Amino acid sequence: MSARQAWWEGSRTRWAAVTAVVLALLFAGAATVASARDGAAPERPVTPAADSVEAGFARDMAVHHQQAVEMSFLVRDLTDDEEIRRLAYDIANTQANQRGMLLGWLDLWGLPKVAMDREPMGWMGMPSHGASAPGAPMPGMASRAQLAELRASKGRQAEIGYLRLMTAHHKGGVHMARGCAEKCATPVERELAQGMVDAQESEIALMAELLRKRGVRG
Template sequence: MPGETRRPLAARIFVALASAVALLLLGAALGLLIRVPSFDSAEPQPTAVDIGFAQDMSMHHQQAVTMATLARERAADVAVRQLAFDIETNQRDQIGRMQGWLSLWGQPAQATGPVMTWMTADGGHDHRPSATGAPSGAPMPGMASSAEMSRLQSLRGPEFDVYFLQLMLRHHEGGAPMAEYGATHAAVPAVHQLAQNMLASQRNEADLMRTMLTERRAQPLR
């Protein structure tokens, strides 16, 4: 008799514990479902800054890719060729991403009006860098003129290396304000992140190019 009463009691305790555990697991599962954000949550819509940055930086990058491709084939120094390869690879990838965004947003690949007007989007203040000292005909700061590109194409050997480093350093420095503005004012997270990545990588490359010019007893272009 005592054993018979203990068995049902033990069984009842087991069932009660099992039920409690099941309820806890169910509650935890429901809590997770409540906390997980919906995949339908809308991403911020692209603003004039996102669109203008993607359009103008694509154009700016394209000239860098052209110069880097030339350097990869003609540079005398293997270190210059490696730098050119890195720049060409990174900026081709970035152009692809920016052009992909523009296509998704239903926007043209290039701006149809004046460049860099998106840097005046916050209350009318003009944050564009001064074009003072830029080559005649350069659409954006840092970009080489047609005459400078022709001269680069005509050079060979160590002279080519120096001029390439000078042009590319100025190109990086000229594009930095656009990347800074994009990193600060872009609404789309992917655009903001890409602009930040550009700043970091190009600052490192610019430091390297200054060192390489110093080693060759050459000065940056002004």
């Protein structure tokens, strides 16, 4: 990723994080006011703990999304195909904004964005080992070798490499998002996770079609 792209993505993520915090605060305030109007004592919102499903999902999916953004920026510089470039832009834009929301929630909850003492995917009750490519920390994530191979490719080869890597990446993301959709107690995070499942499954089908157009099976 170029310095300009890195700056642009970082700025987008910071603004998205700020927006997520502001919206969360407004939502909490509105809920408190509505409760007071109904005559009931306002309930204090429950803050997820550092070892909660909510925090684990936010941390892990933020890392997962970051790689999708990186791969999408890479392929936009490696091909002139407008269909692929448009898909890459949509994925980068969507996942950068979602990443900002996830990091914003961690800020709101006063929780660390990195937990070195916690195993990735531990919040799902499963280890990450053996669930992804060698050298990749979570399901679907590309290894350093795979990213290097993508960087070294061009044109049709880059398009096929990106579609294959992103399909695997999305499948891993769907697996993680389903875990939060089933286990997260925070409604807004659970709804975001289900939205990820729906959107990424649709993109998986689209990428399979783009691979078929290139004479390749997904």
